[in-house]
Amino acid sequence: MPAESILLRFMEGEGTADLEAYLRAGGYAAARHALTALTPEEVIDIVDQSGLRGKGGAGFPTARKWRFIPKGAPLKYVVVNGDEAEPCTFKDHMLLERAPHLLLEGIIIAAYAVGAHKAYVYVRREGYLARERLRQAVAAAYARGFLGRKIFGTGMDLEVVVHSGAGAYIAGEETALLESLEGRRAMPRQRPPFPAVFGLYGKPTVVNNVETLSHLPAVIRLGAEAYRALGPPALFSVSGHVRHPGVYELPLGIPMRQVIAAAGGLRPGRRFKAAFPGGSSSALLTAEHLDVPMDYEPLRAAGSMLGSASLIVMDDTTCIVRVAARAVAFYKEESCGKCTPCREGTYWLSQIFDRILAGGGRIEDLELLAHISRGMSNGACFCLLGESVPPGLEASLRHFRHEYEYHIRTGRCDVEETLAAAVASGA
Amino acid sequence: MAPLLEAARDEIRRLPTYYERRQSALLPALFVAQRELGWLPPQALQEVADLLDLPVSDVAAVASFYRFFFLEPPGRHLILLCTNLACLLNGAEGLRRHLEERLGVRPGQTTPDRAFTFRESECLAACHLAPMMMVDRERFGPLTPQAVDELLERYRAR
Numbered sequence: 001m002p003a004e005s006i007l008l009r010f011m012e013g014e015g016t017a018d019l020e021a022y023l024r025a026g027g028y029a030a031a032r033h034a035l036t037a038l039t040p041e042e043v044i045d046i047v048d049q050s051g052l053r054g055k056g057g058a059g060f061p062t063a064r065k066w067r068f069i070p071k072g073a074p075l076k077y078v079v080v081n082g083d084e085a086e087p088c089t090f091k092d093h094m095l096l097e098r099a100p101h102l103l104l105e106g107i108i109i110a111a112y113a114v115g116a117h118k119a120y121v122y123v124r125r126e127g128y129l130a131r132e133r134l135r136q137a138v139a140a141a142y143a144r145g146f147l148g149r150k151i152f153g154t155g156m157d158l159e160v161v162v163h164s165g166a167g168a169y170i171a172g173e174e175t176a177l178l179e180s181l182e183g184r185r186a187m188p189r190q191r192p193p194f195p196a197v198f199g200l201y202g203k204p205t206v207v208n209n210v211e212t213l214s215h216l217p218a219v220i221r222l223g224a225e226a227y228r229a230l231g232p233p234a235l236f237s238v239s240g241h242v243r244h245p246g247v248y249e250l251p252l253g254i255p256m257r258q259v260i261a262a263a264g265g266l267r268p269g270r271r272f273k274a275a276f277p278g279g280s281s282s283a284l285l286t287a288e289h290l291d292v293p294m295d296y297e298p299l300r301a302a303g304s305m306l307g308s309a310s311l312i313v314m315d316d317t318t319c320i321v322r323v324a325a326r327a328v329a330f331y332k333e334e335s336c337g338k339c340t341p342c343r344e345g346t347y348w349l350s351q352i353f354d355r356i357l358a359g360g361g362r363i364e365d366l367e368l369l370a371h372i373s374r375g376m377s378n379g380a381c382f383c384l385l386g387e388s389v390p391p392g393l394e395a396s397l398r399h400f401r402h403e404y405e406y407h408i409r410t411g412r413c414d415v416e417e418t419l420a421a422a423v424a425s426g427a
Numbered sequence: 428m429a430p431l432l433e434a435a436r437d438e439i440r441r442l443p444t445y446y447e448r449r450q451s452a453l454l455p456a457l458f459v460a461q462r463e464l465g466w467l468p469p470q471a472l473q474e475v476a477d478l479l480d481l482p483v484s485d486v487a488a489v490a491s492f493y494r495f496f497f498l499e500p501p502g503r504h505l506i507l508l509c510t511n512l513a514c515l516l517n518g519a520e521g522l523r524r525h526l527e528e529r530l531g532v533r534p535g536q537t538t539p540d541r542a543f544t545f546r547e548s549e550c551l552a553a554c555h556l557a558p559m560m561m562v563d564r565e566r567f568g569p570l571t572p573q574a575v576d577e578l579l580e581r582y583r584a585r
Contacts, residue, residue, distance in 0.1 A: 088513045090552040125493075126507070126551050161445050166494075167493045168492065184450070186493075239512075239554035280512055312516075323516075327512065334549065
């Protein structure tokens with residue numbers, strides 16, 4: 001944890017879902033300050049200088065997204081993306097469950113900055129506890145005058161509505177989320193126009209992730225420079241083969257090795273094999289990358305991406321073919337069916353993986369996997385869901401081709417056999 | 428014949444006030460109907476369509492897209508076993524086989540006694556609990572076969 005945690009301290013122990021607890025921790029002072037002492041333009045400038053970038057996966061600079069909102073528009077919306085369904089990402093749910101007022105305070109700041117008076121928070125269906133805590137927090141904030149008419153005694157009105165998803169990963173894509181919020185199938189829209197110009201109900205709309213907005217109180221409270229000096233900080237979801245999987249607040253740029261150490265390190269006697277640094281949509285990395293800084297540019301240079309900062313750690317007991325197959329199966333299940341490369345590509349890939357894992361693979365299947373994968377790359381798919389398949393798949397083929405070949409040649413898994421042999425020899 | 432009670436009908440009629448356009452109330456309205464009836468039979472789709480003044484084809488298109496709208500009656504409890512990466516790496520496949528054996532059904536099916544509908548799930552955003560599952564609205568993990576058995580017993584009695 002950095003010298004001063006900006007998010008985790010609101011989440012630890014009992015958390016701050018209770019309004020009194022949040023106020024005791026200094027809650028709502030930043031929003032009050034923004035609304036009473038800063039102009040919207042000043043707020044945007046501070047956020048710009050803070051370097052805050054979207055935490056949902058794309059990493060787009062938050063202030064720049066806000067500046068796309070046309071100033072004179074009479075009606076604008078803030079939409080909060082709490083769909084969080086990217087595999088092995090669980091920070092937003094933890095924020096919603098343990099520190100929902102942090103999000104509400106962030107919404108107030110964002111709405112003030114762009115001139116919106118209505119915000120919708122879209123939470124995936126399975127987030128029952130998250131939604132319950134958030135609804136209680138919204139009610140408490142209304143009762144205190146932090147939401148509703150003339151908040152903090154200023155001229156600012158703000159309504160917040162909590163909305164439930166119904167089960168669809170694609171609803172996390174921002175335009176699909178807007179479709180879902182409008183009561184239709186969650187299928188992505190053509191971009192441009194971007195939501196900042198043509199968003200919810202065709203009105204200018206800021207779509208921000210839960211964690212992104214939850215950073216805003218600290219950005220305002222500390223100021224851009226002090227906030228940046230903390231890393232800037234980010235929530236890392238660490239899962240897989242670590243001793244203490246969980247959500248950790250660490251400075252961006254920390255080496256992957258240290259993120260693993262923060263989560264208790266690997267299990268006794270096990271060796272590091274590979275990791276996805278940013279969820280299953282990121283290209284997996286191997287031991288030679290253990291010192292890569294967990295930040296946007298260094299990970300891009302390493303051929304992967306930070307994404308939602310979800311580090312999935314795999315030790316030497318992992319069958320990479322099985323992992324790649326499961327990742328592809330996910331995208332097949334969640335493809336909305338709108339565009340052909342994604343709908344058919346994920347289906348074909350899954351069929352190939354099924355036969356390889358069932359012992360019926362052919363050596364030409366490796367070229368076929370790569371070929372289909374190329375056909376889903378470079379803008380071939382309508383949205384990022386389909387485009388998320390090739391990086392992980394191609395990295396697995398590049399780094400672990402021998403595992404695929406062993407499966408195909410023998411119909412068996414060399415990792416499982418090695419483990420079984422080690423157990424048999426008493427190692 | 429209206430399958431929904433008047434109170435639920437009123438609840439649905441009030442939903443559009445939260446939104447600029449009334450179709451936004453469709454997902455919440457379907458959840459109200461499903462809460463009342465346990466699932467969404469064709470006449471429920473028609474009734475929601477009538478209450479929100481939407482074409483029933485739009486309602487059916489939406490209800491069939493999302494996985495938490497039940498177009499057939501589910502069991503009393505919904506088991507969602509996560510088998511995505513963090514859970515896979517921590518033994519979810521063994522738990523899936525264990526559940527299949529204990530329940531006597533495959534993922535996607537309902538037990539003959541209607542106690543459980545069993546689904547394999549994508550990531551449920553609770554990877555610190557891996558391997559984990561949800562039963563109805565509760566999360567459980569890290570799971571062992573024994574813990575699964577205890578949960579099945581507890582929920583079967585409800």
